[in-house]
Amino acid sequence: MDTKLVCFSCNKELTFTGLIGRREECPHCRADVHVCKNCEHYDSKVYNECRETQADVVREKDRANFCDYFSPRKGGPGTIDKAAALRAAAEALFKKS
Template identity: 30%
Template sequence: MKACHHCHVTIESTLIIGTTTLCPSCGKPLHSCFNCRFYSPGSYHDCLEGIEEYIEEKTEPNYCDAFMLGEYSKEEQKKKTDAKARAEAFFNF
């Protein structure tokens, strides 16, 4: 399901997302790297699309032509939480 990265509220598929579109729930910009399906920390410019221009503020609205609203799943979030817990246990944080 398409959702806001910040509050995880489902975003209607009919909503046209422009650079000034805000999440109806939390008011954060939807057209940002964190909300993009191509956002991938560690990739070139943190993007799977190989964009040329680096976008420093990943939570702020941008004009990237490759933007596509990403999906949020509880399973994906659980995997991230579990991986973080294993890493912390390994390094004894």
């Protein structure tokens, strides 16, 4: 089964057959692929920048890691941040003074 994701560094679509290994690199910009910023659990607005509560703390979000919860993110790098920004704007709009 092919796995597709968009590189967090160069925003180009990547296709991998099977699991994404820890040492995989983007063929376009040579950035590591098995990183937090390419994971569906990555969210810069939550504690430890990860929505997976059982994952170990990873300090360098753009470097290869051994996280067992890594799951390739669908869509571009700004997908999560845009949703969080819209949510924050809506909460601010309906916030009581």
